[in-house]
Amino acid sequence: MSDAVLEVEALSRRFGSVVANDHVALRVRPGEVVGLLGHNGAGKTTLVSQVVGLLRPHGGSIRVAGVDVIADPATARRCVALQAQAQAPLDGLTPRAAIEIAGRLRGMSQADARSAARALADELDISEWFERRATPDGGGLSGGVRRLTAFAMAAVAPVPLVILDEPTNDVDAARRRRLWETVRRLGDDGAGVLLVTHNVVEAERVVDELVVLDRGKVVAAGSPSQLRGTSDRDLRLELSLHPDGDDPSAAPADVPIPIARRVRVGRRVLLTLSAADAEAAVAWATTLRSNERIEGYALAPVTLEDAYLAATADAAADSTATREEAAHV
Numbered sequence: 533m534s535d536a537v538l539e540v541e542a543l544s545r546r547f548g549s550v551v552a553n554d555h556v557a558l559r560v561r562p563g564e565v566v567g568l569l570g571h572n573g574a575g576k577t578t579l580v581s582q583v584v585g586l587l588r589p590h591g592g593s594i595r596v597a598g599v600d601v602i603a604d605p606a607t608a609r610r611c612v613a614l615q616a617q618a619q620a621p622l623d624g625l626t627p628r629a630a631i632e633i634a635g636r637l638r639g640m641s642q643a644d645a646r647s648a649a650r651a652l653a654d655e656l657d658i659s660e661w662f663e664r665r666a667t668p669d670g671g672g673l674s675g676g677v678r679r680l681t682a683f684a685m686a687a688v689a690p691v692p693l694v695i696l697d698e699p700t701n702d703v704d705a706a707r708r709r710r711l712w713e714t715v716r717r718l719g720d721d722g723a724g725v726l727l728v729t730h731n732v733v734e735a736e737r738v739v740d741e742l743v744v745l746d747r748g749k750v751v752a753a754g755s756p757s758q759l760r761g762t763s764d765r766d767l768r769l770e771l772s773l774h775p776d777g778d779d780p781s782a783a784p785a786d787v788p789i790p791i792a793r794r795v796r797v798g799r800r801v802l803l804t805l806s807a808a809d810a811e812a813a814v815a816w817a818t819t820l821r822s823n824e825r826i827e828g829y830a831l832a833p834v835t836l837e838d839a840y841l842a843a844t845a846d847a848a849a850d851s852t853a854t855r856e857e858a859a860h861v
């Protein structure tokens with residue numbers, strides 16, 4: 533029998549003619565942080581809603597800690613802590629009260645809930661607002677502090693599976709870093725974590741595995757290094773185009789170096805090349821800039837973002853034209 537805390541197989545869900553999840557498979561084991569990445573509308577929240585029993589699948593299966601979610605949603609839900617994408621309703625509560633109540637609802641003693649809430653407030657650096665009440669007009673607590681409080685509510689008690697849907701929305705850079713460290717700690721303490729995010733660059737630091745969704749389908753899955761899929765010696769040349777400017781790399785014959793992968797995202801063009809060609813690449817990009825064909829350029833090691841954008845661009849290309857023309861704008 534599988535030891536996974538979450539096992540999703542062939543999961544399918546439609547909304548009218550929109551196929552929001554199309555035979556999705558993924559697995560989260562204890563101690564593992566799995567990132568679920570995808571553009572807006574890729575089907576991430578639809579998947580989460582089915583895992584927590586808020587939406588009934590049209591096909592496939594979901595098991596949480598071995599329990600069939602479709603047959604027994606109430607039992608399955610007790611094994612999951614969810615931080616939803618929408619802001620948690622905190623009106624009238626202080627962060628302390630909200631986090632303690634979440635712990636008590638999960639069976640913690642008053643004393644344990646209190647000390648766990650205190651420890652999380654310190655860990656996330658929100659102690660300053662710990663005793664401040666959220667007001668119904670959205671006042672009292674900022675959006676970021678509300679988001680961090682909701683995260684602490686999901687993280688306060690040990691559960692087999694923690695699901696975080698865009699936990700860093702509205703959170704400042706310093707506290708985002710703290711939040712990611714806490715996500716990693718939850719995994720290291722033994723929980724399985726499913727982390728839904730758009731933030732590929734930050735997620736790369738904490739996830740063990742990644743699943744990329746595009747238009748309801750899994751288009752890539754694996755560890756960050758498997759997904760990067762390029763040699764450590766590969767580099768990324770990023771060209772910043774002028775507004776409405778031509779893309780000088782659009783025709784391969786115009787590019788003086790071999791390009792392993794080319795992805796366009798709006799006014800950014802990401803070219804993957806060998807480190808051996810770095811000098812020639814910089815010379816070419818410098819000329820392009822001098823001739824005002826591009827606004828600027830940067831040369832850096834390949835990151836997971838390149839692989840993510842390539843995977844989603846590939847999926848777009850499959851349904852439109854050739855890969856060379858794939859462009860997310």
Ligand SMILES: Nc1ncnc2c1ncn2[C@@H]1O[C@H](COP(=O)(O)OP(=O)(O)OP(=O)(O)O)[C@@H](O)[C@H]1O
Nearest residue numbers: 547550551552570571572573574575576577578579
């Ligand atoms: N209740 C609904 N009724 C109709 N269509 C829906 C509903 N919920 C989701 N969809 C559609 O299903 C698709 C997947 O939406 P979903 O919210 O799961 O994407 P997402 O990856 O979570 O996006 P985001 O990153 O913007 O939150 C989209 O095309 C969306 O418009």
